[in-house]
Amino acid sequence: MSTLHGSADAAGELLAREVHFAFARRPVLCGVTFRVGPGEVVSLLGANGSGKTTLLRLLLGLLQPASGEVTLNGKPLRRYPRRELAQRLAYVPQTHTTPFPYTVRDVVLLGRLPCTGLTHSPSRHDCAVVVDILARLGIGALAERRYSEISGGERQLTLIARALAQGARTLVLDEPVTGLDYGNQLRFLEHLRALAGAGYAIVKATHHPEHALMASTRVLLLHGGRIIDDGPPQQVVTPEAIARLYRVRVRAFSAPEARATAFYPADDTRLD
Amino acid sequence: MRLRTAIAAGRWPLLGLLLVVAVAAALAVGRYPLPVRDIARFALAGLHLIELPAEQWDLLYNVIVQIRLPRVLTAVLVGAALATSGTAYQAVFRNPLVSPELMGVLAGSAFGAALGILVSHHWAVTQALAFAMGVVAVAFGVSVARLAGGASVVMLVLGGVISGTLFTALLAVVSFVADPYQKLPAIEYWLMGNLSLTDLRTIGWTALPMGAGVLVLASLGPALDALAMGDDEARSLGVPVTAVRYGVIAIATLISALTVSLAGVVGWVGLIVPHVARLMVGPGNRRLLPASALIGALFLLLTDSISRSWYNVEIPIGILTALLGVPAFLIVLHRARKAWL
Numbered sequence: 280m281s282t283l284h285g286s287a288d289a290a291g292e293l294l295a296r297e298v299h300f301a302f303a304r305r306p307v308l309c310g311v312t313f314r315v316g317p318g319e320v321v322s323l324l325g326a327n328g329s330g331k332t333t334l335l336r337l338l339l340g341l342l343q344p345a346s347g348e349v350t351l352n353g354k355p356l357r358r359y360p361r362r363e364l365a366q367r368l369a370y371v372p373q374t375h376t377t378p379f380p381y382t383v384r385d386v387v388l389l390g391r392l393p394c395t396g397l398t399h400s401p402s403r404h405d406c407a408v409v410v411d412i413l414a415r416l417g418i419g420a421l422a423e424r425r426y427s428e429i430s431g432g433e434r435q436l437t438l439i440a441r442a443l444a445q446g447a448r449t450l451v452l453d454e455p456v457t458g459l460d461y462g463n464q465l466r467f468l469e470h471l472r473a474l475a476g477a478g479y480a481i482v483k484a485t486h487h488p489e490h491a492l493m494a495s496t497r498v499l500l501l502h503g504g505r506i507i508d509d510g511p512p513q514q515v516v517t518p519e520a521i522a523r524l525y526r527v528r529v530r531a532f533s534a535p536e537a538r539a540t541a542f543y544p545a546d547d548t549r550l551d
Numbered sequence: 552m553r554l555r556t557a558i559a560a561g562r563w564p565l566l567g568l569l570l571v572v573a574v575a576a577a578l579a580v581g582r583y584p585l586p587v588r589d590i591a592r593f594a595l596a597g598l599h600l601i602e603l604p605a606e607q608w609d610l611l612y613n614v615i616v617q618i619r620l621p622r623v624l625t626a627v628l629v630g631a632a633l634a635t636s637g638t639a640y641q642a643v644f645r646n647p648l649v650s651p652e653l654m655g656v657l658a659g660s661a662f663g664a665a666l667g668i669l670v671s672h673h674w675a676v677t678q679a680l681a682f683a684m685g686v687v688a689v690a691f692g693v694s695v696a697r698l699a700g701g702a703s704v705v706m707l708v709l710g711g712v713i714s715g716t717l718f719t720a721l722l723a724v725v726s727f728v729a730d731p732y733q734k735l736p737a738i739e740y741w742l743m744g745n746l747s748l749t750d751l752r753t754i755g756w757t758a759l760p761m762g763a764g765v766l767v768l769a770s771l772g773p774a775l776d777a778l779a780m781g782d783d784e785a786r787s788l789g790v791p792v793t794a795v796r797y798g799v800i801a802i803a804t805l806i807s808a809l810t811v812s813l814a815g816v817v818g819w820v821g822l823i824v825p826h827v828a829r830l831m832v833g834p835g836n837r838r839l840l841p842a843s844a845l846i847g848a849l850f851l852l853l854t855d856s857i858s859r860s861w862y863n864v865e866i867p868i869g870i871l872t873a874l875l876g877v878p879a880f881l882i883v884l885h886r887a888r889k890a891w892l
Contacts, residue, residue: 339787365789372784378645379779379834389777393789397774400837445788 290352291367291448291480292316293338297347300333307333308504310347317448320471320481322491324516325501326524331484334501338451338482339370351449365393369442371452374434374459376427383429383437384409384422390444412440416470432463439470450474452483456490468494492516492540500524518542526550566845570627573852577623578615580860585614622746624754626855627848629746629810630820632761634847636803637821638828638840639768642775643799644704650822651807654707654800655714657818659688660811662718665725665738674748677741678812685808688718689800702793703782707800744817744869746855757809764806765844771795772837779834817869819876820847826883 293315300308307330315321325331336342337349340356348355351368359367369390377386391405401409413419416436421429426437435455442450455471456464472494475481485491491498491512498515500508502524508515518531521542528545579585593611596603603611636651644653651657663684667677692714696706729735774795777785785792810817827850828843851868854875858866 336783339783341783341786361786361791362789365787368787370784370787372781375781377779378647379642379829381776381779381834385776385833385835386780389773389780389788392773392777395773397790397795398770399773401773 290317291478292352293368293449293451293480293482294350294353295334295338295347296350298334298337298344298349299346300330300337300342300344302333306504308337308344311501311504311506312347313499313506313509315449315480315482317478317480318475319496320475320483320494321497321499322495322512323482323484323499323501324488324491324520324524325484326526329501329524330504331501332453335451335453335482335484339368340364362393362396366446368449368451369445369447371435371438371442371450371455373453373455373457374431374438376434381426382423383413383418383426383433383440386426386437387413387440387444390441393445409440409444412443416440416443430463431458432460432467435459435463435467436470439474448478449480450482452481454484454486456485456487464490488516488521488542489540513540516540522550566842566849570845570849570852573849574623574627577626577852577856578619580856581614581619582859583614585611590615616751621749621751621754622855623852624751624758625746625749625813626851628754628758628761629814629817630824630847630849630851631765631844632806632810632847633817633820634824634828634843634850635765635768635840636807638825638836638843639771639775639799639803640821641825642779642836643796644708645779645781646704647826648822650819651803652715652818652821654692654711654804655688655718656685656804656807657811657816658715658718658722659691660685660808661742661816662688662722662725664741664811664815665722665729668737668741669725669729669734678753681811682808684718685811686804688714689804691717693797693800702796707796740867741815742869743867744815744872746814746851746868747865748815749813753813757813761806761809764802765840767802768799769837769840769844771799772835772840775799775836775840776834779836815869817851817872819872819880820851823876823880823883824850827879830883830886 295311295313298308298311299306311334323331323334333342337344340349343357350356351359351364356364387409388401388405391401391408395401395405410419410422413422416439418433418436418440421433421437426434429437456467459467468490471481471483475496495512497510498512499506500515500520507523508520518529521527521529527548528550529542529548530545531540531542533540575587575590578590579587589611592601592603593615595601596608633651640649640651640653641647660681663680663682664677666684667680671677692710693707694710695713696702696710699706699709726735726738729738774790777788777790778792778795782792824847825839825843828839828846832838832842854871855868858868858871
């Protein structure tokens with residue numbers, strides 16, 4: 280895999296090894312193992328309650344596994360100092376609003392926090408980094424707009440910008456296109472592909488099998504707290520897999536020469 | 552983008568200058584009005600730069616230093632402390648409608664003060680109990696939250712509501728058993744807030760922790776901005792969320808309880824001033840917290856000057872902050888509403 284930074288330290292490989300987790304003795308994840316490396320976009324597909332959100336929080340070090348471990352560049356997450364981890368691993372949440380009228384620039388500047396420290400003002404360099412990132416994502420003109428007043432697509436790009444401002448090479452996204460219109464969804468997925476092309480390692484949870492097909496290098500299927508498949512999108516995301524995950528019957532329409540697949544509900548979507 | 556930053560930065564010296572002018576003006580107004588020129592001459596004489604006749608010096612010393620300075624300093628301290636606590640609370644609880652009362656500190660302090668008035672004739676006992684019970688009330692609220700499941704915003708608010716209710720009920724018990732001719736009026740008077748209860752010595756030793764508390768809160772600005780985004784996001788930005796949240800609650804509680812020791816219950820400052828400050832310098836806590844401190848001090852000085860000069864009888868400060876606070880809040884609400892939705 281190619282990286283912009285040559286050193287192994289900057290690689291950004293995130294690895295979950297035999298991760299078990301339970302809430303109040305109810306097992307949520309059982310022996311989850313997978314790897315995300317630089318240049319990859321790994322999509323996590325699973326029904327509501329399959330453990331997707333829990334897995335993302337474990338990958339971010341917000342929860343500790345009951346057994347097994349999550350490592351970044353070979354070192355367990357819990358052994359990283361908090362701020363150092365934040366400079367390598369970033370969380371991109373679903374779009375939200377803030378109760379205070381922060382500007383887009385304010386929100387992205389927060390990404391510099393792990394670098395500058397909890398009590399320090401951002402420096403001229405931090406501001407320059409932010410301006411540069413906003414320009415790269417094509418939202419430079421929004422810098423002084425209020426974060427809560429821009430569109431959902433613009434907000435999602437702002438959150439990506441914040442993650443990049445952290446300097447992180449590994450991004451964890453929670454259902455990033457939820458609430459975006461069709462055009463913004465496609466444009467956003469294009470941004471993710473470009474970031475992976477630039478050497479970022481990306482994991483995203485998604486509700487859309489078609490998005491997993493379109494914008495991933497690999498797809499994981501999470502079912503009942505276990506990973507039941509892990510491979511290239513075209514192999515993994517099939518009508519059979521969808522039937523197993525979501526308990527609905529769909530038909531696939533493929534155009535192999537265009538490398539595109541669409542799913543369409545079967546006449547009777549019920550499974551027996 | 553530079554423009555807004557420049558304007559926001561330019562407001563700093565302006566606010567500081569305004570505060571100095573307001574202090575001078577507050578020293579001048581009252582039942583015995585003094586020209587600002589006399590105050591300036593008194594200050595210069597105090598620095599041994601000019602000479603004043605002895606009897607004029609004594610008169611000015613009595614009015615300025617013994618009568619007005621304690622309450623002017625009290626107004627500055629109490630205003631700054633309540634406004635800073637309010638701003639920090641709003642960030643920590645991610646809610647612009649929150650004030651330092653949320654965790655029950657004022658209810659606890661009011662109970663403590665009432666208890667002190669009931670059992671003792673010494674102000675020192677009342678002040679000490681006001682402070683102690685404010686701290687106890689918040690500790691109780693936080694413990695309830697922890698028993699119920701942790702440091703989340705919802706649990707803490709719930710704990711605060713329970714604690715506030717408990718201590719308000721305890722206050723009612725004290726009021727009910729208090730002698731209605733001697734003690735009850737004193738309790739009621741305390742609950743309305745009063746800036747004239749202190750002397751310079753008390754102000755001296757409370758100024759240090761209050762000033763330090765305001766500075767520590769102000770230094771946490773960037774961490775509070777991250778907290779306003781949500782717990783998971785703040786953690787993934789490297790912020791120790793639980794420590795910051797408990798730390799801010801502890802500091803805000805200490806300085807709010809001290810304000811009750813100094814001046815009784817002064818409501819509304821901690822709710823309104825943060826909004827006024829946000830309209831002036833934006834929501835970034837690095838600027839907002841110091842601006843809140845300055846505007847809080849200004850607001851209470853102004854209110855106190857009105858309370859001393861409007862009418863023959865001094866109007867209790869807590870009544871005026873509420874009366875002035877309601878229209879101020881309506882104006883702010885009108886302008887800030889869009890940002891909250």
